[in-house]
Amino acid sequence: MSRRNLLTFMLLLCGFLLAGMGRADSVLRDESWGTGTRRTMDVYTVPARSLAPVIVMVHGGGWRIGDKGNPGLAEPKAAHYNAMGYVFIVIDYPLLPEADPLTQAREVAHALAFIQQHAARWHGDGRHVVLMGHSAGAHIVSLLASSPELVRQAGAVPWLGTVALDSAALDVGRIMRGPHLPLYDQAFGNDPGYWSQVSPLARLGARPAPMLLVCSSLRLESCPQARAFAAKVASLGGTVRMQPEALSHRDINITLGKPGAYTNAVDNFLRSLGGAMP
Numbered sequence: 088m089s090r091r092n093l094l095t096f097m098l099l100l101c102g103f104l105l106a107g108m109g110r111a112d113s114v115l116r117d118e119s120w121g122t123g124t125r126r127t128m129d130v131y132t133v134p135a136r137s138l139a140p141v142i143v144m145v146h147g148g149g150w151r152i153g154d155k156g157n158p159g160l161a162e163p164k165a166a167h168y169n170a171m172g173y174v175f176i177v178i179d180y181p182l183l184p185e186a187d188p189l190t191q192a193r194e195v196a197h198a199l200a201f202i203q204q205h206a207a208r209w210h211g212d213g214r215h216v217v218l219m220g221h222s223a224g225a226h227i228v229s230l231l232a233s234s235p236e237l238v239r240q241a242g243a244v245p246w247l248g249t250v251a252l253d254s255a256a257l258d259v260g261r262i263m264r265g266p267h268l269p270l271y272d273q274a275f276g277n278d279p280g281y282w283s284q285v286s287p288l289a290r291l292g293a294r295p296a297p298m299l300l301v302c303s304s305l306r307l308e309s310c311p312q313a314r315a316f317a318a319k320v321a322s323l324g325g326t327v328r329m330q331p332e333a334l335s336h337r338d339i340n341i342t343l344g345k346p347g348a349y350t351n352a353v354d355n356f357l358r359s360l361g362g363a364m365p
Contacts (some may be wrong), residue, residue: 088182114165115209115241120178120201121194128198129155130209131165131175137210140247142168143202144177145195147340150274151183159219159341167344171354174203174211188223188274188285192230196241199231203243216246217357221340223274225254226287232298233291247360248297250353253339257312259286285328289318297326299356301349303339304331 105249115130133139146153146160155161155177165175180186180194199218206213220228231238232249256262262271275282283289300317302310310331320327330352332339343350 120198123181125154125179125181126194126198127155128176128178128202129161130230131161131169131177132209132211133169133172133174134259135210138207138215139172139174139210139216140217141176141206141211141213142200142217142219143176143199144175145180145218145220145224145227145353146177147220147224148182149270150188150191150223150226153182153223155179159337163344165344167350168220174206174209176209176211183273187266188226188230192227192234192237192285192317193241193263195227196231196238196243199238199246200241200243203246208323217250217360218246219250219252220254221252222254222336223256226256229254229257229287229298229300230285230290231254232295233287235293245308246296248299248356250296250299250301251355252301252343253303253306253309253336254287254300255306257286257309257316259283260289261312262308288312288319291316291319291323294323294325295320297328297356299330299351299353301330301332301339303336304333305335310351330356 114130115132117127118130120126120128143159144164146155146157146158159176168175178195178198180191180198182191186194199216201215203213214222218228218231228249229251259275262274263282275285298320300313302313304310313329317327317329331362332349334349343353
């Protein structure tokens with residue numbers, strides 16, 4: 088190779104390496120967090136400089152469908168938060184009819200415990216974990232935030248904070264006693280005692296870790312339920328932020344991570360957690 092060609096090659100190589108700095112090392116697909124079906128996760132890692140904070144993302148789908156490959160679930164969030172130094176993990180969990188919503192919350196708690204204990208495998212810090220969920224996933228992470236006993240029973244420890252992306256199922260009793268979509272009957276049945284067990288608002292009895300409640304102002308029930316839940320968190324001395332967005336339920340999920348005021352608001356909440364942002 089001539090000296091000129093060698094110089095050109097070295098410049099191209101340096102440019103390639105510089106372009107890759109700050110981006111994900113790799114995506115590890117279908118890593119197991121437990122045994123059996125649907126207990127896997129995709130891990131978007133970051134370069135190994137020091138242990139990085141971790142975001143654990145829980146998908147939606149009406150408690151019955153969906154998975155970690157849902158369009159817009161991982162991207163652009165993973166690229167955005169990898170660039171900010173986060174390990175970003177998207178999990179699967181058992182669904183209806185195999186697992187009812189309360190069982191699903193317990194499964195996600197087990198996934199959280201596994202991630203906390205093994206985060207260093209992916210350059211993550213298990214002490215600095217944020218739970219995030221969309222739709223049914225937002226209900227699940229809010230239920231865990233309201234139910235510390237479910238977390239302890241799974242072997243998990245408290246996490247830094249929770250981001251709930253447009254759950255309209257924070258007050259399950261209110262939903263089930265009024266007009267509602269059939270998917271809620273499939274998920275919650277007709278037993279008021281069970282409604283209380285799976286209702287984040289009903290179970291909330293102690294100050295949770297800081298929470299961000301993103302809600303769609305275009306939906307009838309989303310922001311009112313978030314507002315009632317936020318008021319109860321505040322009455323218990325907790326830290327909670329409401330983030331109404333004039334976005335559809337779908338867009339609240341798929342646009343997070345894209346440049347704009349919405350992503351900035353979520354990032355500002357994460358910064359407020361202390362230790363969560365590199």
